[in-house]
Amino acid sequence: xxxxxxxxxxxxxxxxxxxxxxQELTRAWVTExxxxxILPWPDMLMERILERLRRQIELVExxxxxxxxxxxxxxxxxxxxxxxxxxxxxxxxxxRIAKIDAHALHHLTDPSTKARLxxxxxxxxxxxxxxxxxxxxxxxxxxxxxxLQRMDDTAGGISMVEGPDVDKAVFVRALKDVEEPxxxxxxxxxxxxxxGDVVVVRWSAVREVVMAGDAELI
Amino acid sequence: MYGDHAxxxxxxxxxxxxxxxxxxxxxxxxxxxxxxxxxxxxxxxNILAPFEGSFxxxxxxxxxxxxxxxxxxxxxxxxxxxxxxxxxxxxxxxMCWSGKDILDQExxxxxxxxxxxxxxxxxxxxxxxxxxxxxxxxxxxxDMLAAYKGQWTDIDLTGSLEPPRDLFIDVxxxxxxxxxxxxxxxxxxxxxxxxxxxxxxxxxxxxxxxxQKLS
Numbered sequence: 440x441x442x443x444x445x446x447x448x449x450x451x452x453x454x455x456x457x458x459x460x461x462q463e464l465t466r467a468w469v470t471e472x473x474x475x476x477i478l479p480w481p482d483m484l485m486e487r488i489l490e491r492l493r494r495q496i497e498l499v500e501x502x503x504x505x506x507x508x509x510x511x512x513x514x515x516x517x518x519x520x521x522x523x524x525x526x527x528x529x530x531x532x533x534x535r536i537a538k539i540d541a542h543a544l545h546h547l548t549d550p551s552t553k554a555r556l557x558x559x560x561x562x563x564x565x566x567x568x569x570x571x572x573x574x575x576x577x578x579x580x581x582x583x584x585x586x587l588q589r590m591d592d593t594a595g596g597i598s599m600v601e602g603p604d605v606d607k608a609v610f611v612r613a614l615k616d617v618e619e620p621x622x623x624x625x626x627x628x629x630x631x632x633x634x635g636d637v638v639v640v641r642w643s644a645v646r647e648v649v650m651a652g653d654a655e656l657i
Numbered sequence: 658m659y660g661d662h663a664x665x666x667x668x669x670x671x672x673x674x675x676x677x678x679x680x681x682x683x684x685x686x687x688x689x690x691x692x693x694x695x696x697x698x699x700x701x702x703n704i705l706a707p708f709e710g711s712f713x714x715x716x717x718x719x720x721x722x723x724x725x726x727x728x729x730x731x732x733x734x735x736x737x738x739x740x741x742x743x744x745x746x747x748x749x750x751x752m753c754w755s756g757k758d759i760l761d762q763e764x765x766x767x768x769x770x771x772x773x774x775x776x777x778x779x780x781x782x783x784x785x786x787x788x789x790x791x792x793x794x795x796x797x798x799x800d801m802l803a804a805y806k807g808q809w810t811d812i813d814l815t816g817s818l819e820p821p822r823d824l825f826i827d828v829x830x831x832x833x834x835x836x837x838x839x840x841x842x843x844x845x846x847x848x849x850x851x852x853x854x855x856x857x858x859x860x861x862x863x864x865x866x867x868x869q870k871l872s
Binding site: 523525528563566567570571574575582583 | 739793801818857
């Protein structure tokens with residue numbers, strides 16, 4: 440996915456990279472919060488943002504001793520900005536963690552979702568699941584007949600591992616004209632999305648469009 | 658009746674979701690439910706024993722039915738147990754994230770209960786609402802969370818999830834919290850005094866109940 444192209448289309452006038460990163464982060468945050476399943480980890484974006492946060496924290500630390508009122512005022516603005524950025528990143532990470540915790544086994548067993556986690560999230564998920572299993576085991580599972588001790592039974596045609604509800608309704612705004620009409624699976628509904636259109640639709644129907652960056656969740 | 662204990666557990670779980678604190682661990686119910694599972698499993702093997710592995714469900718529909726019911730009950734009990742423990746561990750994790758020291762609180766509560774309930778059986782007084790397994794779990798979870806948080810030191814993962822409005826806020830001190838260091842020098846927090854401080858510096862203390870944010 441080439442995000443630069445898309446953003447260039449969305450905002451025709453050039454945007455400085457810093458503003459663009461903020462925009463991307465905000466978008467990633469909103470999408471992560473409203474989408475029912477976990478989305479790919481924005482590797483490059485996070486690296487850039489963390490790097491900038493680190494630089495700004497350093498700057499603030501350097502300038503703290505400065506008693507010049509002008510510098511002081513600037514410092515306050517930088518710190519406010521810093522707090523906001525931190526909030527965005529924190530909320531973004533927490534939204535992901537909440538999703539990982541809700542369906543930990545699903546995320547670890549399904550290869551496509553597993554690939555979407557960042558290395559540290561993967562570590563967290565693995566550690567958390569094994570902790571939970573150990574806890575269940577010592578609490579009651581160890582006294583069960585062996586055939587019932589597994590956590591990922593598929594007996595009776597129903598798997599014990601639950602995944603997120605991909606048919607949840609989401610609000611989507613098209614960022615550009617989507618060429619192919621969007622089909623809603625299981626129904627005979629199909630519709631076109633023009634730039635600026637806002638629709639409420641099942642997440643599974645628009646997942647590809649959103650992941651390609653042609654639309655955003657709101 | 659099959660499943661009665663499990664149903665009670667689920668009811669407890671449902672109630673737990675709406676509560677702020679964590680009610681006592683239902684050791685007895687959990688034990689009863691697991692015992693039921695073991696008994697059912699024994700029943701199944703007893704029923705199937707005469708067939709010596711060559712059981713054909715279509716020729717013996719009555720036996721097949723009772724085996725099926727037993728199986729379903731076992732699975733249901735397992736699900737209920739899982740749900741009960743999951744609700745509790747979720748709750749514990751939530752407390753962990755909000756920075757409360759659960760084990761410490763539990764011990765304190767236990768001690769208090771001990772003091773007040775001196776007339777009662779001392780066993781009931783110092784009983785923690787966590788099972789030993791849960792205490793162990795939460796200890797390990799706390800360690801793991803600390804490790805994960807350590808990778809995001811700049812962000813402070815457990816910080817407030819409210820969008821920040823102002824860099825500085827007014828706070829009132831509810832409990833003596835001693836002296837804290839900020840970028841602008843040290844402040845001594847004495848009870849009932851009021852300060853205008855940087856939110857980031859005192860967030861922890863607000864969460865722990867030492868300070869109150871004034872709007």
